[in-house]
Amino acid sequence: MHSRSLSAVAAVLALVTLGAASPAFAHSGGVAAGGFVTGFLHPILGWDHVIAMVAVGLWGAFLGKPAIWLLPVTFPLVMALGGMLGAVGVPLPGIETGIAASGLVIGLAVLFAARPPLPVAAVIVAVFAIFHGHAHGTEMPGAVSPLAFAGGFVIGTGLLHLCGIGFGMLTRSRVGTFAVRGAGGVIAALGAGFLTGAL
Template sequence: MNSRRLFATVLALTLVALGTASPALAHSGDVAAGGFVTGFLHPILGWDHVIAMVAVGLWGAFLGAPAVWLLPVTFPLVMALGGMLGAAGVPLPGIETGIAASGLVIGLAVLFAARPPLPVAAVIVAVFAIFHGHAHGTEMPGAVSPLAYAGGFVIGTGLLHICGIAFGMLTRSRAGALAVRGAGGVIAALGAGFLIGAL
């Protein structure tokens, strides 16, 4: 029981720290010079990224093994590919729309307890990961090491997935499952707001 309380405390502090981040920095084009740190902060400082990446962890935890690790591994791997496309200047239409839609769709999947076949869930996550990665790659500062920057945004993304997984573990109880589905609803509502703003 003590380990559960410690875990809940660490999770709460992490979410509070994420909540104090300024969302205006994520897509402003004013990314500070740096490398790893700049890449690490990019997904964490944009609420449109945060909700989607937490939702991936929530959905994976809700679906259980092997989705609990497959979805959070698929997302950053495909996101890195999208980052390379963005850094190379390969155009991708509807970046902000795709990012906003990711929060809406994955949030709805959690809210409605969607249980598609694992390959379908992985493809959904992968498609949205391309948009997130492209945004990271496009906004990569010219002065930084691309490898350090990519490592930073992949690790930042992974930590957000872990927050989602940690909260998603509450599904082991009936009340916890309702809380997780409610969180999916909040994420979907925020995603809808971002989507309206992107259109």
């Protein structure tokens, strides 16, 4: 179990380090030419999105039931609402700042083992989901199939949450808990870097 935990930590840190080496934003424009596949790749190819989605899964797993499913369900549902706002052109200030701050805040919550009441955690996740959804939604009208694009980015987001939940399950052991909190710290550091670039 110990070696498995360390291997998982090494894999996540390597993945995060690669993302930090060449940070890419999933909402740089011009990527919504396709349908489902483009939408699916949209959150996965933007490291500012990836760290936040994984952090939501990590935090949910860390908090345990019912947060382990409530937070990862809340995020894509509210993100879809944000996507609709972006698609119809409703302005939302500070998109980049909100997206970058999500990784920092949720990463810190994991690092410091924050255990707020479940409604508070859900509201935090929902607020950040609006920003992520809006960023996706602004590019949706340019897609060949906007509905397929929307379905793709919701499913892509869900899979990233599952990655976070899977890694977060390591909290069942002492070493695993340390690894999960450490991953939260790495995510927070990357979020701080993205936030610095967004300001």
